[in-house]
Amino acid sequence: MARINTGSNIVSDEPSTRERLIAAAGEVFSQRGYDGATVREIVQKAGANLAAINYHFGDKASLYREALIYAHRETNARYPLATAGEGLELPEDQLREYVRMWLLRLLEDSSRPMWPMRLLARELLEPSPVLDSTILSGISVNFRRLVEICRGILGPSANEDELTHCTLCILAQGLGYLNHHQIILKLMPQMKYDRDALVGVAAYIAETQIAGLKHIRGKLERGESLPWREQMSRR
Amino acid sequence: MARINTGSNIVSDEPSTRERLIAAAGEVFSQRGYDGATVREIVQKAGANLAAINYHFGDKASLYREALIYAHRETNARYPLATAGEGLELPEDQLREYVRMWLLRLLEDSSRPMWPMRLLARELLEPSPVLDSTILSGISVNFRRLVEICRGILGPSANEDELTHCTLCILAQGLGYLNHHQIILKLMPQMKYDRDALVGVAAYIAETQIAGLKHIRGKLERGESLPWREQMSRR
DNA sequence: TGCGCATCAATACGCTTGTTTGAAACCGGG
DNA sequence: CCCGGTTTCAAACAAGCGTATTGATGCGCA
Numbered sequence: 001m002a003r004i005n006t007g008s009n010i011v012s013d014e015p016s017t018r019e020r021l022i023a024a025a026g027e028v029f030s031q032r033g034y035d036g037a038t039v040r041e042i043v044q045k046a047g048a049n050l051a052a053i054n055y056h057f058g059d060k061a062s063l064y065r066e067a068l069i070y071a072h073r074e075t076n077a078r079y080p081l082a083t084a085g086e087g088l089e090l091p092e093d094q095l096r097e098y099v100r101m102w103l104l105r106l107l108e109d110s111s112r113p114m115w116p117m118r119l120l121a122r123e124l125l126e127p128s129p130v131l132d133s134t135i136l137s138g139i140s141v142n143f144r145r146l147v148e149i150c151r152g153i154l155g156p157s158a159n160e161d162e163l164t165h166c167t168l169c170i171l172a173q174g175l176g177y178l179n180h181h182q183i184i185l186k187l188m189p190q191m192k193y194d195r196d197a198l199v200g201v202a203a204y205i206a207e208t209q210i211a212g213l214k215h216i217r218g219k220l221e222r223g224e225s226l227p228w229r230e231q232m233s234r235r
Numbered sequence: 236m237a238r239i240n241t242g243s244n245i246v247s248d249e250p251s252t253r254e255r256l257i258a259a260a261g262e263v264f265s266q267r268g269y270d271g272a273t274v275r276e277i278v279q280k281a282g283a284n285l286a287a288i289n290y291h292f293g294d295k296a297s298l299y300r301e302a303l304i305y306a307h308r309e310t311n312a313r314y315p316l317a318t319a320g321e322g323l324e325l326p327e328d329q330l331r332e333y334v335r336m337w338l339l340r341l342l343e344d345s346s347r348p349m350w351p352m353r354l355l356a357r358e359l360l361e362p363s364p365v366l367d368s369t370i371l372s373g374i375s376v377n378f379r380r381l382v383e384i385c386r387g388i389l390g391p392s393a394n395e396d397e398l399t400h401c402t403l404c405i406l407a408q409g410l411g412y413l414n415h416h417q418i419i420l421k422l423m424p425q426m427k428y429d430r431d432a433l434v435g436v437a438a439y440i441a442e443t444q445i446a447g448l449k450h451i452r453g454k455l456e457r458g459e460s461l462p463w464r465e466q467m468s469r470r
Numbered sequence: 471t472g473c474g475c476a477t478c479a480a481t482a483c484g485c486t487t488g489t490t491t492g493a494a495a496c497c498g499g500g
Numbered sequence: 501c502c503c504g505g506t507t508t509c510a511a512a513c514a515a516g517c518g519t520a521t522t523g524a525t526g527c528g529c530a
Binding site for chain 2: 164
């Protein structure tokens with residue numbers, strides 16, 4: 001059994017074979033999915049040998065797990081949703097900041113390669129068996145942060161079901177732009193996806209949601225009937 | 236060259252091999268995707284021989300195309316989005332009806348098999364080469380219907396960009412419940428997906444969007460500044 | 471100078487994939 | 501009854517897949 005390199009390369013600035021493999025795997029996996037990706041394409045993109053995957057990671061699944069963990073750490077470090085808007089007073093401003101970071105996280109085409117978030121987005125579409133509890137709890141933390149922001153806007157009259165659904169609906173709007181990127185461009189080729197456009201869409205989503213949530217809050221506090229309350233409650 | 240059966244079976248009520256193949260293919264393709272599906276699983280589920288696909292359709296891709304066309308026709312017949320809410324006076328009520336039909340189309344678990352919409356939803360995620368202009372224009376018609384409803388709520392001051400984005404955001408909320416069904420159940424196992432819950436979520440989405448759009452309309456008509464208007468405009 | 475460790479090239483194995491083939495079975499009309 | 505077209509069948513095919521193995525080659529370090 002060989003001693004496995006931990007991955008960090010201190011002395012030299014050029015990445016090790018192991019690091020190149022993770023980067024190449026992340027790209028290929030994020031583009032073609034786990035099944036669609038082939039180890040031969042990955043090692044070729046990494047400039048490594050076919051046996052390198054077996055040597056460094058054991059098999060394809062373990063390499064995918066490593067790429068997923070890297071993507072999760074990288075994305076949360078760059079776009080810390082769990083603490084988004086914490087410095088702001090009004091829950092409305094917190095929502096604006098959260099949504100803005102959410103859209104940038106999903107779609108910002110920065111200088112760095114954008115495969116990490118695409119890889120995570122694939123897991124949001126169909127979770128793979130290697131999606132362990134660590135990453136899942138990380139996602140959950142980000143989710144609950146938005147729940148609390150919504151609670152601040154919706155007020156104490158809201159129940160957990162309404163908070164869950166309104167959180168899902170906010171997240172879904174941003175995710176739609178990523179997930180359906182291709183068909184959107186097919187139907188509307190003139191659609192822009194640069195950073196300014198993203199921030200604009202984020203501002204629009206936040207503004208409409210704030211107005212919608214305040215509208216709901218008013219109905220709640222006036223005790224008016226909510227047509228969905230009996231229907232969408234759990235159990 | 237053999238004479239190909241057209242598929243309709245008039246005298247007998249039991250479906251032909253060709254029909255069984257399309258149904259089985261639709262199920263398998265909708266669950267596993269085009270690449271993930273194997274012709275062996277399809278023919279086994281259809282109770283047919285491995286060579287039946289080659290005989291009736293030529294190859295796997297043509298069978299997929301047939302299943303997709305069937306799914307498109309079937310779904311639009313059952314949930315006619317292009318004319319949703321046409322009998323209603325207020326654009327708000329039209330939106331409520333459209334969103335309700337949209338969520339039912341996406342997620343209703345009726346007696347009939349639900350693979351057609353799942354198959355179409357996969358095409359919305361990553362359009363395949365066989366997605367021809369017929370289906371694409373059908374999607375476009377459904378899309379523009381919602382654009383016009385939003386125009387009715389948002390008023391004449393809205394430009395096409397805002398209409399496009401608000402339409403996308405409405406559709407994305409329903410799509411999110413379908414696309415991220417698995418991860419939602421992983422994070423919130425108590426989430427309900429029955430018909431009542433769907434109609435409830437649809438009512439919630441419609442209500443918040445109406446309030447949000449009216450809020451925007453007010454800003455537009457009062458000439459207030461919209462933070463996204465310069466940013467998200469095309470070109 | 472040796473001894474692990476990392477990488478390489480090449481090859482092979484077992485398996486699954488979509489596709490093809492030729493023959494058997496079916497079936498209505500002479 | 502038999503016959504030609506239609507449909508179905510078991511079997512095989514070639515290609516690509518992940519994985520494993522082999523031996524050789526540097527490399528750094530005690």
